[in-house]
Amino acid sequence: MSELSPTERAALLGIARGSILGHLGVAPAPALPASGSLAEARGAFVTLHVGDALRGCVGTFRPEGSLAATVARMAVSAAKEDPRFSPLRPDEIAELRVAVSVLTPPHRLDDRRAVKVGTHGVLVRRGWHRGALLPKVALEQGWDAETFLSRCCLKAGLPARAWQEPETEVEVFEADEFGEGAES
Incomplete structure (x- = not known):
């Protein structure tokens, strides 16, 4: 990117x-x-x-x-x-x-455990349920990849383990993140 x-x-x-x-x-x-x-x-x-x-x-x-x-x-x-x-x-x-x-445009991640914390943001979709978390969120919260995926599912209104189910779409994206002040 x-x-x-x-x-x-x-x-x-x-x-x-x-x-x-x-x-x-x-x-x-x-x-x-x-x-x-x-x-x-x-x-x-x-x-x-x-x-x-x-x-x-x-x-x-x-x-x-x-x-x-x-x-x-x-x-x-x-x-x-x-x-x-x-x-x-x-x-x-x-x-x-x-x-x-x-x-960046989101793209499908075939190996869902390959989410790179700090590099990837996550987008999950299933039916009308949608949830996205920016890359910086996992870093700020100290999450590993599985926790990141679970929290994104919860944000979408899905069960935490929905990312492991084949009917749940999981995509990743990258972001150029910047802001005002010391922390953004």
């Missing part, structure tokens, strides 16, 4: 933050680049923290439009539509930290 340059990363963080500020009505929405690597179609997740508390994390593997437009949409969605949290408020902006994860 080709990582983005520091300038491209900074631009995406600015687009994410600017899109949230535009949504909250405290600043104009940012302009989006029409060419270059940020204009390519790629999936992305945007994660929001206020202080140390997670306040939203939304993403897509199937981009509609450019990477910059995807990040802008996911940032606003994380700020207002993550069902786990109330919408972000203007008084939380001072403590807001934004992180972006730019994704």
Whole structure:
């Protein structure tokens, strides 16, 4: 996976933050680049923290439009539509930290025990059940590959051992993960 340059990363963080500020009505929405690597179609997740508390994390593997437009949409969605949290408020902006994860397309993993903790993110699907965890989650939590797979299944609303069943689709992806502040 080709990582983005520091300038491209900074631009995406600015687009994410600017899109949230535009949504909250405290600043104009940012302009989006029409060419270059940020204009390519790629999936992305945007994660929001206020202080140390997670306040939203939304993403897509199937981009509609450019990477910059995807990040802008996911940032606003994380700020207002993550069902786990109330919408972000203007008084939380001072403590807001934004992180972006730019994704590779997911691909099937035939040997499910071959998940590489710290490199792979996991996507599980079965019927209407879907769950995804970014690569950094397993590292932050100190999980091994089997725990990572189990936790992804639980997030999808499936039994923890569903990843071992052939009717459960297991895919992996990589992510270029970066953010504001010391920790993202």
